[in-house]
Amino acid sequence: MSSEKNKNRFAFIIPAYNHGGTVGKVARQALALNIPVFVVDDGSTDDTAAELKSVPGIQVIRHRENTGKGAAILSGFAAAAIVADWAITIDADGQHYPEDALSLIAAIPQGMRAIVVGARKGMQEEHVPWTSRFGRHFSNFWVWLSGGPFLSDSQSGMRIYPLPEAMVLPVKARRFQFEVEILVQAKRKGLAVLEAPVRVNYTPGGARISHFRPFVDFVRNSLTFTRLIFTRIFSLR
Secondary structure (H helix, E strand, O other): OOOHHHHHHEEEEEEEOOOOOOHHHHHHHHHOOOOOEEEEEEOOOOOHHHHHHOOOOOEEEEEOOOOOHHHHHHHHHHHHOOOOOEEEEOOOOOOOOHHHHHHHHHOOOOOOOEEEEEEEOOOOOOOOOHHHHHHHHHHHHHHHHOOOOOOOOOOOOOEEEEOOHHHHOOOOOOOOOHHHHHHHHHHHOOOEEEEEEEOOOOOOOOOOOOOOOHHHHHHHHHHHHHHHHHHHHHHHO
16 A cells, blocks of 8 residues: 555545544554545544644544534545545544455455445454444344345444545435445445455453444434435335
């Protein structure tokens, strides 16, 4: 990844919200690949901003208020599109290994513009939070029923998106639901969605912080899928 061509083609986007304990390490690991790194601080109230100042070489976009993961990713898309035509998203909580982006890049077929989702390996291990295991299966089924692709890990935050194609998809969700809705909208618009395996780090007792709220986000997911299913039915009619 050291050539100028590859350096300019891809850019990392790291949406962060109160991840002061992990985002610095994640950003440094991403920088080691010699790819531009954009971190979107989505209205953090902890020491995330201070931690990011200690990481030279990254570009920080800050939202004054928390607007949601989807909104943060879109801000990252807009910034990254100036210097790249592919965006690599990774979560700020340390669950991903940024170097696995090389595997996702290698999975892009020659000449194809596609979303590549990093299918997390080992998600059935006992130390993986039950919310992540349940949410994965729940999401996979409803993404498919909504007219999206059939995937093994539709909730993975480690992905590659083609720019600007992903930026113009009609995604309405702006929080966690953005990542499932964009898969459905991509399938509807004829943009290919692929998967490639990546590792996941769910170390027992680790410092990982998740802002997923089981009840609230279950309701939001249900509303999003209901909307997508209704629009699919009406479009078929």
